[in-house]
Structure formats: C-alpha cells, structure tokens
Amino acid sequence: MSAVKLRRERPASTQSPQEKIAQIAKALAHPARVQILQTLLRRKTCIGCDIVEEIGLAASTTSEHLRILKEAGLIIGEIERPRVCYSLNPAALKPLAAFLGQAAASAIRNRQV
Amino acid sequence: MSAVKLRRERPASTQSPQEKIAQIAKALAHPARVQILQTLLRRKTCIGCDIVEEIGLAASTTSEHLRILKEAGLIIGEIERPRVCYSLNPAALKPLAAFLGQAAASAIRNRQV
DNA sequence: TTTGTTATTCGTCTTTCGACGATTAACGAA
DNA sequence: TTCGTTAATCGTCGAAAGACGAATAACAAA
Numbered sequence: 001m002s003a004v005k006l007r008r009e010r011p012a013s014t015q016s017p018q019e020k021i022a023q024i025a026k027a028l029a030h031p032a033r034v035q036i037l038q039t040l041l042r043r044k045t046c047i048g049c050d051i052v053e054e055i056g057l058a059a060s061t062t063s064e065h066l067r068i069l070k071e072a073g074l075i076i077g078e079i080e081r082p083r084v085c086y087s088l089n090p091a092a093l094k095p096l097a098a099f100l101g102q103a104a105a106s107a108i109r110n111r112q113v
Numbered sequence: 114m115s116a117v118k119l120r121r122e123r124p125a126s127t128q129s130p131q132e133k134i135a136q137i138a139k140a141l142a143h144p145a146r147v148q149i150l151q152t153l154l155r156r157k158t159c160i161g162c163d164i165v166e167e168i169g170l171a172a173s174t175t176s177e178h179l180r181i182l183k184e185a186g187l188i189i190g191e192i193e194r195p196r197v198c199y200s201l202n203p204a205a206l207k208p209l210a211a212f213l214g215q216a217a218a219s220a221i222r223n224r225q226v
Numbered sequence: 227t228t229t230g231t232t233a234t235t236c237g238t239c240t241t242t243c244g245a246c247g248a249t250t251a252a253c254g255a256a
Numbered sequence: 257t258t259c260g261t262t263a264a265t266c267g268t269c270g271a272a273a274g275a276c277g278a279a280t281a282a283c284a285a286a
Contacts, residue, residue, distance in 0.1 A: 018144040018151065025141035030244085031131040034138075034212070038131065041219050049262060061245050063264055081253055082262050090220035097213045099147070100206055106154050107203035143274085162232060174275050176234055181273095194283055195232050 017095070024096040027072035032057060033065050037088065040075065046085030130208070137209040140185035145170060146178050150201065153188065159198030 015023070028034060032055050039054050040047065052062045066086065069075045073092035078085045128136070141147060145168050152167050153160065165175045179199065182188045186205035191198045 016144065018147040021147045022142055022144045025138045025147075026143075028138035028209075029135055029142045030139075031129065031135045032244095034131040034134045037216070038212075041215060044219075044223070052262095057244095058246055059263080060247075060265080064244075067264080077263095079252090079263090082260090084263065088216065088219060090216040093213055093216055096141075097210075097217065099151075100210045100213065102154060103150070103201065103203040103206055104210065106157075106201060110157070145274095165233095170274095171276055172233080173235080173277075177274075180234085190233095192233090192282090195230085197233065 020095045021099050024072060024074070024093060027068055027074055028096075030065065032062070033069055036062075036065060036069060037074065040086060040088045046078065046080075046087045048080075048083035048085065051086065133208045134212050137185060137187070137206060140181055140187055141209075143178065145175070146182055149175075149178060149182060150187065153199060153201045159191065159193075159200045161193075161196035161198065164199065 028037075035055050036051055039051060049059070051066070052059050055062060055065075057065075066075070066077070070077055074089055075086050076089050078087075141150075148168050149164055152164060162172070164179070165172050168175060168178075170178075179188070179190070183190055186202060188199050189202050191200075
C-alpha cells in the first residue's frame with residue numbers, strides 16, 4: 001500500500017507489429033486460458049463464476065487468467081451484480097490471425113500443405 | 114556434464130487440444146521469434162546466420178529462440194556446412210489457426226466483426 | 227594438422243509466470 | 257445495518273523464461 005503498481009504492458013500505439021502479435025500469442029500461451037476461450041465459444045455468451053469450476057484451478061488463479069485475457073482485449077467482462085459476465089472479443093485476435101494467414105499463404109506458394 | 118538434461122515438453126500424443134494450441138502460441142509469444150518467422154516468410158527460403166544480424170540479439174540468444182521454434186516444429190533447420198539453412202513449416206501452425214478460425218466464425222454468428 | 231567459420235551448449239543472472247490461500251471490495255438481500 | 261455472494265487483489269513461493277559471454281563442436285579449406 002505504498003506506491004503505484006504500474007502493471008501496464010506498454011501503450012499499443014508504440015508497439016511494433018511483432019510485439020502486437022507476440023502479445024496476443026502470449027495471452028493464448030497457457031492451456032487454462034485457451035480453455036476459457038473455448039468455453040466462452042461453446043456457451044455463446046457470458047458466464048459467471050462457473051468458469052472457475054470448469055477449469056478446475058483456484059478462484060484466485062482463474063481470476064488472474066481472466067485478467068490477462070481481459071488486458072489483452074480478448075474478452076470483455078460486464079458486471080452484473082454480484083457476478084461478472086464474460087464474453088469473447090474475437091476482433092482482438094485479428095493481428096495474430098492475419099500473421100497466420102500470411103504463413104498459410106506462403107505454404108500454398110511453396111506447395112507444402 | 115553430469116546428468117541428462119531432459120528438456121522435453123511432453124509427447125504430443127498425450128497433449129490435450131488446449132495444450133497443443135497453447136504450446137504453439139507460446140512459441141509465438143516473443144517478438145524476436147515472430148520476427149524470425151517473418152524474416153523467413155519474406156526471404157522465401159532458408160537463411161544462414163544473418164538471422165542473428167537481422168534481429169540484433171546475441172548469437173547465443175538467437176540460437177535459443179531458433180531452438181524453441183524448431184522444437185515447436187514451426188521451422189526446420191538443414192545443415193549446410195558450415196552454416197544452417199532454416200525454413201518455415203507452416204503446417205505446424207494448423208491447430209492454432211483452426212482455433213482462431215472458430216473464434217472468427219463465432220464473431221460472424223454474433224454479428225460483431 | 228592447423229586454421230577459420232558458423233552454430234550450439236553451458237553457466238550465470240535477473241525477471242516474469244503461475245499457483246495458492248488469505249484478504250479485501252462491492253454490492254443486493256434480509 | 258448486517259449478512260451473504262462473487263470478484264479481484266495481495267503476498268509469497270518455486271519454476272521457467274530470457275539474456276549474455278565464454279566455451280565447445282563440427283566440419284571445409286589451407
């Protein structure tokens with residue numbers, strides 16, 4: 001309770017394209033977080049705290065994963081007292097998806113599916 | 114020089130789908146590695162040690178990034194004495210690409226581009 | 227055989243991640 | 257106001273990532 005925490009990543013505006021892509025990938029770089037996104041994909045819209053139950057980790061740990069996903073912009077959380085309603089924001093995946101698209105295109109050019 | 118190192122990730126066969134996806138994402142979760150892949154995309158095929166020069170990190174560090182990419186199957190390195198010739202293996206990106214595809218599809222279903 | 231060229235491994239260090247329990251926050255309901 | 261419910265934060269700890277220089281490996285060429 002002394003100083004500011006300053007947990008920020010770096011303003012998106014000053015990020016290189018590589019950094020943008022890597023940042024999104026980093027948000028996906030944990031099985032639990034992938035599982036959270038898949039859960040949100042399956043059960044269309046928002047979910048309360050049963051994400052915690054679904055992935056089987058401690059509530060605090062899950063909350064941390066949700067924070068990371070939120071910070072990366074991949075999910076959105078709307079408060080609906082006393083719970084929070086999470087939903088996907090697939091648009092945030094675009095830079096990474098575009099990069100993968102390029103790689104796939106090169107695969108076609110080089111005739112290696 | 115004492116014991117085995119055992120740096121393995123875990124046999125792909127026993128990996129859950131989430132783990133597979135997360136593992137690929139983890140390999141992409143560093144700007145330098147994204148940059149390496151982009152370089153290989155641009156200059157069609159393999160490159161020697163000028164990857165080191167391109168990304169501006171120490172040779173040993175770069176070698177480590179290349180190892181990670183290789184271990185994830187994203188690149189292939191053929192030795193061409195005295196150098197090594199790297200090339201992309203875009204097929205290894207498939208599981209991640211498929212996942213992003215699903216998310217994009219859900220975006221269309223929900224009318225949020 | 228010695229020399230030169232490039233890639234990799236080793237050892238070390240600092241920083242970040244991931245997990246947890248405990249605590250705190252933020253309210254609606256009673 | 258007090259109570260109950262759910263989320264988020266804090267503090268801690270071990271494990272892993274990331275960076276580097278130094279040392280080593282693996283040959284082709286001289």
